[in-house]
Amino acid sequence: MARASLTGVSAAKEPNPARRSQRSRRAVLEAARELVLEVGYAKLTIEAIAARAGVGKQTIYRWWRSKGAVVFDAFLALSRGGEEEPIALPDTGDIEADLKTVMRATVAEFADPRFEAPIRALTTEIINDPDLAAQYREKLAGPVDEAKKARLRSARDAGQIAVDADLDLALELLYGPLHQRWLHRSGPLTPEYADALVDLTLKALRP
Amino acid sequence: MARASLTGVSAAKEPNPARRSQRSRRAVLEAARELVLEVGYAKLTIEAIAARAGVGKQTIYRWWRSKGAVVFDAFLALSRGGEEEPIALPDTGDIEADLKTVMRATVAEFADPRFEAPIRALTTEIINDPDLAAQYREKLAGPVDEAKKARLRSARDAGQIAVDADLDLALELLYGPLHQRWLHRSGPLTPEYADALVDLTLKALRP
Amino acid sequence: MARASLTGVSAAKEPNPARRSQRSRRAVLEAARELVLEVGYAKLTIEAIAARAGVGKQTIYRWWRSKGAVVFDAFLALSRGGEEEPIALPDTGDIEADLKTVMRATVAEFADPRFEAPIRALTTEIINDPDLAAQYREKLAGPVDEAKKARLRSARDAGQIAVDADLDLALELLYGPLHQRWLHRSGPLTPEYADALVDLTLKALRP
Amino acid sequence: MARASLTGVSAAKEPNPARRSQRSRRAVLEAARELVLEVGYAKLTIEAIAARAGVGKQTIYRWWRSKGAVVFDAFLALSRGGEEEPIALPDTGDIEADLKTVMRATVAEFADPRFEAPIRALTTEIINDPDLAAQYREKLAGPVDEAKKARLRSARDAGQIAVDADLDLALELLYGPLHQRWLHRSGPLTPEYADALVDLTLKALRP
DNA sequence: GGATAAACGAGACGGTACGTCCAGTCTTATA
DNA sequence: TATAAGACTGGACGTACCGTCTCGTTTATCC
Incomplete structure (x- = not known):
């Protein structure tokens, strides 16, 4: 986003991704995944994710725009187990x-x-x-x-x-x-x- | 629904549809329609619908299960302007x-x-x-x-x-x-x- | 109260006490007495009294000014079992x-x-x-x-x-x-x- | 109160008094005092106190058990302007x-x-x-x-x-x-x- | 290796909306 | 015309979360 550098208007100072806690990130995504299954998306709350993940709410707000973004990330991380090799469909000729x-x-x-x-x-x-x-x-x-x-x-x-x-x-x-x-x-x-x-x-x- | 007679579990007594206020019903549906357009579905609230319609919140909760049910009804009522004649597509033979x-x-x-x-x-x-x-x-x-x-x-x-x-x-x-x-x-x-x-x-x- | 006759302003027409249902009156007072004992005064509601008495809410509002008036009447009726002979304290001379x-x-x-x-x-x-x-x-x-x-x-x-x-x-x-x-x-x-x-x-x- | 440790029943986690906002506390007590005078105790509402004090309702519920407790505190704070010296009555010997x-x-x-x-x-x-x-x-x-x-x-x-x-x-x-x-x-x-x-x-x- | 600054956990805060309850009024149908 | 029943508007209840804002407490570079 880098709003500061682009606009010079910045009020919200950008967090430094280099210092981001991977432990917290993973805990949040896992908690989100579990909770979507348990209570459904509509009843999912940021508060519950934070509590389940053992993370401060601010940490979530710092790194994600919305509940949807967290859930999205959670399933993004899940769907590609980190692998990067390109996906390919079977090609038998038929x-x-x-x-x-x-x-x-x-x-x-x-x-x-x-x-x-x-x-x-x-x-x-x-x-x-x-x-x-x-x-x-x-x-x-x-x-x-x-x-x-x-x-x-x-x-x-x-x-x-x-x-x-x-x-x-x-x-x-x-x-x-x-x-x-x-x-x-x-x-x-x-x-x-x-x-x-x-x-x-x-x-x-x-x- | 007559839950009582069917299940014997009912505690919430059913309202009597015969005595339902048509004035309130129409006001709610219209308010819902307007508000969906103005603020979008996600930011739509029962409270706002009730206020706009000049209706007590309880009246909404009495007749609809959820915000979704109200909105649904609102567009149901809209899409069929009351008409009952069957829908038919053009048939030119082509x-x-x-x-x-x-x-x-x-x-x-x-x-x-x-x-x-x-x-x-x-x-x-x-x-x-x-x-x-x-x-x-x-x-x-x-x-x-x-x-x-x-x-x-x-x-x-x-x-x-x-x-x-x-x-x-x-x-x-x-x-x-x-x-x-x-x-x-x-x-x-x-x-x-x-x-x-x-x-x-x-x-x-x-x- | 007879607001009408005194002020000529009356809007709320006075009920005619002659036609008052004694059955309802007694049921209300008894329900009030029971409920005060069961739930206490603070949690006592007109609605509950009406329900317990098998009486319409309007009947209560017609004959009493407030919850307090009902309760008062209930204990008034109780304290003097209807008797009218004057109260007297013992007088042994001592x-x-x-x-x-x-x-x-x-x-x-x-x-x-x-x-x-x-x-x-x-x-x-x-x-x-x-x-x-x-x-x-x-x-x-x-x-x-x-x-x-x-x-x-x-x-x-x-x-x-x-x-x-x-x-x-x-x-x-x-x-x-x-x-x-x-x-x-x-x-x-x-x-x-x-x-x-x-x-x-x-x-x-x-x- | 440390209900948890005493009874093991506690579910509601206790707020931490050390972090209590004195600003809010004072605003609530003052609003309560004003409103009791303006509308009387019976018509006093938590909602009105919160609004007048510019405070979230939860903040009141967090620190007081009931409307009565707020009002009590309000007058407790008032009656002893913070002074701690013991009260003494005049003693002229007569x-x-x-x-x-x-x-x-x-x-x-x-x-x-x-x-x-x-x-x-x-x-x-x-x-x-x-x-x-x-x-x-x-x-x-x-x-x-x-x-x-x-x-x-x-x-x-x-x-x-x-x-x-x-x-x-x-x-x-x-x-x-x-x-x-x-x-x-x-x-x-x-x-x-x-x-x-x-x-x-x-x-x-x-x- | 100690200073220092960022991210962190915790959670209190001002708010908004929830879904419920009841007040007091109004409407309908019995009796 | 008084009643039982109960739907209505309105408004407060007490709760749940929102997103923001302190607080100390780690943690992770930089001097």
Whole structure:
């Protein structure tokens, strides 16, 4: 943010990240993760996170903008166990089979009760906070989407889907229906559903 | 609900809907609608609604379960101006043209800043409250979806889409991508986007 | 009150006492008495009285000015079981013995836990409501005090106390100390205490 | 209070008095004092005190048990302007004159409208809250009574009152009647009344 | 290695809103 | 027309958290 250096108006002096306590940071993120599962996102409070983490409230306010930012960070840290190697989807040459593998896994994840609370928490936050939505796209969805698009590109090169296919749109076609069904709880999330989505999408993208 | 007679557990005695003040009901819903637009859903408070409506807080708590339920009702009442005649989509015989008309309208609606706040409010609430989600499906989405499916059915009878097409899935294919893009703000909502969605969906559903 | 006839300003029309439901009146007073004992005066509510009595709240507001008025009436009705024959103190000719009899009884009454709650309720109300205090003096304390003064007058005529003794003051001398000790819980209420008060008072009043 | 260590039941963690804001404390007490005078004890609310004092409600609830406790503290702080030197009554050697001086002052105080509200407030609270009554005896009445008893003791030593006189009872004889008359508004509070009380009491205590 | 400055835990603070309770008024339907 | 029932506006209750603000207490460079 570095407001001071940019504007010269600074009132709130910036904390020095070099001196940040990693112990506290980790305790906060872990407490946030636990509490989202225990009480749900809506009933999650900064106060409870601080207490559970054994951390002063100020420490949280010092390093995060909002409750949403903490939760976001918590699941960001979780989803990438720190690893940095690029994500890659299976590529057997058979785009249909590969996509079904991936979509079945995704559907299973969405149907898993243990993912329920955190994903809903994240989604709630993203809806109303454009900043977090941007971060989400950049840090979480982005890399994954890139991997998916890479696989689609490879299929396009292999002539399995139309050369002029809009890959962003293709992803939306795959994941949008699933996301909506999950969000509105408007139907079952089964492997068959995953397969059907892949079939339809591939038919739509056919050359 | 008549909880008493069903469960014998009831302690909170049910209010008698016959004696409900319509004046208060309407004032609350209108205040809720105004305030969602003015301050957004997250900063909306029951207290503010009561004050704006000139109503005791208890009157709100007596008739609605939560802030979400009030807002939901507010937009439910709004979306159906009381009319009861069934919703119907245009049917010129040309499914592509008809769907494009409808989707362009929908996309425009989602892009309209005046719809922004209420739809996000509704979505936020639906994510975390299965009850409201069910009500949403039944009272708001349901009738509209039924009309859409009727149009698709007519197209199917005309041989424009596959006889074995799953119409629920078809709807998800049309609206899921749009909804996701809007929610995540991951791309522009233009008439071209609407057209592209229709094109892809119809291709996927082709006999 | 008859505000209408006196001022011609009346807005609130007076209820007609002739049509008053004696059943409701009695139910209210009994409920008030019970509830004072159960929850104490401070936590007593009109609503609870109405509910317990099986009476509409309006019926209470129609016939009583305040919670205090109801409680007052309740104990007024109780203290005089409806009887109207004048109260009289024992008169054996021995003022000391007679007063000790009476004072011991009074002290016992104040010390009795069953009298605790109602008397404190009454006193609380009287402190802050001059109207009720006046009613108290007139309807409850008055007749009793008159009886006490009659006995003292008889003693004065018998030459047992000074001819110029102020009988009102004499009563205060007898009952004020007791009342204060009870109110402040600043000492035990025993028969010996009663006797000591009588001894001192009589010594003070001696010719 | 250290309830935890004594009972092991405590859940509510005790605030740390060392960190208490003296600024807030004083503002609350002053606001309470003002408001009792302006609206009376019965209509006094914690909310109003907090607002007037510019203090959060929680700050009041953190440090006082009840409205009564605040008001009590307010007048406790007032009555002893912080001074700690022991209270002493005049001792000219003439017990009658000295007592009349003191009682006339007390009577005047009770008759003073500015004392009316606070004393009634205090009394109301004391009647129904044994804890506050105990505090009252200990912190307010106690020291004063001790001073009065010291004066009576000196009179006893001088042979002006009986050697076996019960001094607590003597005080009740002096102040009980006054207190009752004031409370019930059953008679005028004049200097003559004060004198009469002293005369009677001294006659009762005469050797 | 001791000084010193930042981040830290703790938690009190002024506030806002919560959801509940009750006051006192108003409305409806019995009797 | 008085009543029982109970919905209404209004306002205080006591609680929960917010985000800010001291407090000492670590902790981590810099002299």
